[in-house]
Amino acid sequence: MRGLKTAPLGMMAAALLALAGGASAQTLLDSxxxxxxxxxxxxxxxxxxxxxxxxxxxxxxxxxPSAKFDLERTSTRQKIISSENPIFGAGMTTFPTTNQTLSITQPLFxxxxxxxxxxxxxxxxxxxxxxxxxxxxxxxxxxxxxxxxxxxxxxxxxxxxxxxxxxxxxxxxxxxxxxxxxxxxxxxxxxxxxxxxxxxxxxxxxxxxxxxxxxxxxxxxxxxxxxxxxxxxxxxxxxxxxxxxxxxxxxxxxxxxxxxxxxxxxxxxxxxxxxxxxFPSVNMVVSQNLKDSGSTLYGGGSNVRTTEFGVRLTVPIFEGxxxxxxxxxxxxxxxxxxxxxxxxxxxxxxxxxxxxxxxxxxxxxxxxxxxxxxxxxxxxxxxxxxxxxxxxxxxxxxxxxxxxxxxxxxxxxxxxxxxxxxxxxxxxxxxxxxxxxxxxxxxxx
Structure with missing residues (x-):
């Protein structure tokens, strides 16, 4: 009787181990x-x-198109040593200048x-x-x-x-x-x-x-x-x-x-x-410049806005x-x-x-x-x-x-x-x- 009871249990254990081994096997597709x-x-x-x-x-x-913005600020020291204009005598002054430029370039060719x-x-x-x-x-x-x-x-x-x-x-x-x-x-x-x-x-x-x-x-x-x-x-x-x-x-x-x-x-x-x-290249160029200059010995300051539209043709001639x-x-x-x-x-x-x-x-x-x-x-x-x-x-x-x-x-x-x-x-x-x-x-x- 004992042998009859243990044999099925042993077979079940072996089957479970086989199933576990098969389930844990790493397949080729898994790899x-x-x-x-x-x-x-x-x-x-x-x-x-x-x-x-x-x-x-x-x-x-x-x-x-490509766009770029340039900002330049300079300080100018100006001295008049001599002048034939009787209104302006000798003198010295220092004034700032702000130059802002926005330029856009659109390639055409x-x-x-x-x-x-x-x-x-x-x-x-x-x-x-x-x-x-x-x-x-x-x-x-x-x-x-x-x-x-x-x-x-x-x-x-x-x-x-x-x-x-x-x-x-x-x-x-x-x-x-x-x-x-x-x-x-x-x-x-x-x-x-x-x-x-x-x-x-x-x-x-x-x-x-x-x-x-x-x-x-x-x-x-x-x-x-x-x-x-x-x-x-x-x-x-x-x-x-x-x-x-x-x-x-x-x-x-x-x-x-x-x-x-x-x-x-x-x-x-x-x-x-x-x-x-x-080959030559053709670009359309649009730029806007704002220049703000302080007073000078020759007169008051200025604030000038300049807008330019143009087409630029570049022809390479020789680059060595x-x-x-x-x-x-x-x-x-x-x-x-x-x-x-x-x-x-x-x-x-x-x-x-x-x-x-x-x-x-x-x-x-x-x-x-x-x-x-x-x-x-x-x-x-x-x-x-x-x-x-x-x-x-x-x-x-x-x-x-x-x-x-x-x-x-x-x-x-x-x-x-x-x-x-x-x-x-x-x-x-x-x-x-x-x-x-x-x-x-x-x-x-």
């Missing part, structure tokens, strides 16, 4: 959303985009202002592409760091299992040697292999700790419990299943490439803006060759931006091709390594049976154990790389979104 608000690299790009957004307001200010405004719009557009590219980069970096933690977790589990298996073999070798049924060679082999597995487990745990810190560096949150990789999930080929369409899509839609194209356009507009230094020099510099920088665009285009093509090939080959590689795990399990069982029957020594069994856990690590790593390459392919095509992260999460539990 990405945390990174959106805390990753310094992404936040820096976000603030830079906001700063660039002010360029249109700065440039548009060149079309609007400014080629440089027009070019700067068009350039500012291109800069804002480029910053938008850079921000979107940074968002996709954040998705890939978060996924890579998340999957790296999972792979490191697997490596620790495999290293621990291998160490425990070798430890059992070492105990068996010690017992057989004491009973006179084993050899010192088997004992040395087991001891050496056990020491190696202990070292590998320590190394795996160190890598796991570092991987967790890498994820925390992006998300700003401590890494506690994450999802785990399902034993079986769908291995699908890219759609379309040929590389050329992906290369074409990447050439047209890749966000980093589009940002570079805008950079070329900005550089071209800079040539026009600097060349505008050769400055305009020509800065225009040449802009032209050279335009050529530089074109070379950078070509470099980016080639890099994107390589990225898309590598991601496509890795995704396609990854489906085959995962299946092949899965079969290798099964084959290594069979080989280990056969060699253990052979050892018990005296056909094999302990060393082939230890080698089979090592090969089995190596195959398991390779199989797990291939699955993680397959998932990550799917994201990299979408990033190269410029189509990566949270939906792709959701699809990766479906392979986790």
């Amino acid at each position: 990405y959303r945390s990174a959106r608000v805390s990753d310094p690299r992404y936040k820096a790009v976000e603030f830079n985009t906001q700063a660039v957004g002010t360029l249109t307001d700065q440039a548009f200010a060149g079309f609007l 400014r080629v440089d202002v027009l070019r700067r405004f068009e350039q500012a719009k291109s800069s804002v557009k480029q910053a938008g592409y850079v921000l979107l590219a940074a968002e996709q980069d954040l998705m890939v970096r978060t996924a890579a760091a998340y999957l790296l933690v999972l792979a490191a977790n697997d490596a620790v589990a495999f290293a621990k299992a291998e160490r425990e298996a070798v430890a059992r073999a070492l105990e068996l070798a010690q017992e057989k040697l004491k009973m006179g049924l084993g050899t010192i060679t088997n004992l040395h082999d087991a001891t050496a292999r056990h020491a190696l597995t202990v070292a590998r487990e320590i190394e795996a745990r160190n890598k796991l700790a570092d991987a967790k810190q890498g994820l925390r560096e992006i998300t700003g949150q401590p890494t506690e419990q994450l999802q785990t990789l399902r034993e079986d999930f769908a291995l699908t080929l890219p759609e379309p299943a040929e590389v050329e369409p992906w290369l074409q899509i990447s050439a047209e839609q890749n966000l980093s490439l589009q940002a570079r194209r805008e950079g070329v356009e900005i550089a071209r507009q800079e040539i026009e803006r600097q060349r505008a230094g050769h 060759g400055l305009t020509t020099a800065v225009t040449k510099e802009a032209a050279l920088r335009h050529q530089k931006s074109q070379e950078e665009l070509e470099q980016e285009r080639r890099a994107v093509e390589r990225q898309a091709r590598a991601a496509f090939d890795s995704t396609v080959s990854g489906t085959t590689l995962v299946k092949a390594l899965g079969q290798a795990v099964l084959a290594q399990q069979g080989a280990l069982g056969a060699k253990e049976q052979g050892q018990r029957s005296g056909l094999f020594t302990l060393l082939p069994v230890l080698d089979a154990q090592r090969d089995l856990y190596a195959a398991k690590r390779d199989h797990a790593q291939a699955r993680y790389e397959y998932l990550l390459n799917r994201l990299k392919l979408a990033q190269a095509a410029g189509t990566l979104s949270e939906q792709h992260l959701s699809e990766v999460s479906e392979a986790l539990q």
Whole structure:
């Protein structure tokens, strides 16, 4: 009766622990959303985009009138030394003068202002592409760091299992040697292999700790419990299943490439803006001056208000060759931006091709390594049976154990790389979104 009562309670406790563990697991989407608000690299790009957004307001200010007010107050000390006018004799006086001027300038024709405004719009557009590219980069970096933690977790589990298996073999070798049924060679082999597995487990745990810190560096949150990789999930080929369409899509839609194209356009507009230094400018000028002067030796003071309306034409003639020099510099920088665009285009093509090939080959590689795990399990069982029957020594069994856990690590790593390459392919095509992260999460539990 006691056993019947405690068994359901134990099952309920295990179920509650499983539910609690599942509820507290940090999903890939959770990590990405945390990174959106805390990753310094992404936040820096976000603030830079906001700063660039002010360029249109700065440039548009060149079309609007500007007003300024000048106030000047002077004190004049005047002394008449001699005068041919018999009314004024020699003498001295001191009087103040207040001069107030309000001037308003309205640009009427400014080629440089027009070019700067068009350039500012291109800069804002480029910053938008850079921000979107940074968002996709954040998705890939978060996924890579998340999957790296999972792979490191697997490596620790495999290293621990291998160490425990070798430890059992070492105990068996010690017992057989004491009973006179084993050899010192088997004992040395087991001891050496056990020491190696202990070292590998320590190394795996160190890598796991570092991987967790890498994820925390992006998300700003401590890494506690994450999802785990399902034993079986769908291995699908890219759609379309040929590389050329992906290369074409990447050439047209890749966000980093589009940002570079805008950079070329900005550089071209800079040539026009600097060349505008050769063009005349026309401004309408309105000014009002109020001058209040105190008394002088020649007569009483005065208070004069002057209002002026005018159109000012400024024709640049020669500035020491400055305009020509800065225009040449802009032209050279335009050529530089074109070379950078070509470099980016080639890099994107390589990225898309590598991601496509890795995704396609990854489906085959995962299946092949899965079969290798099964084959290594069979080989280990056969060699253990052979050892018990005296056909094999302990060393082939230890080698089979090592090969089995190596195959398991390779199989797990291939699955993680397959998932990550799917994201990299979408990033190269410029189509990566949270939906792709959701699809990766479906392979986790």
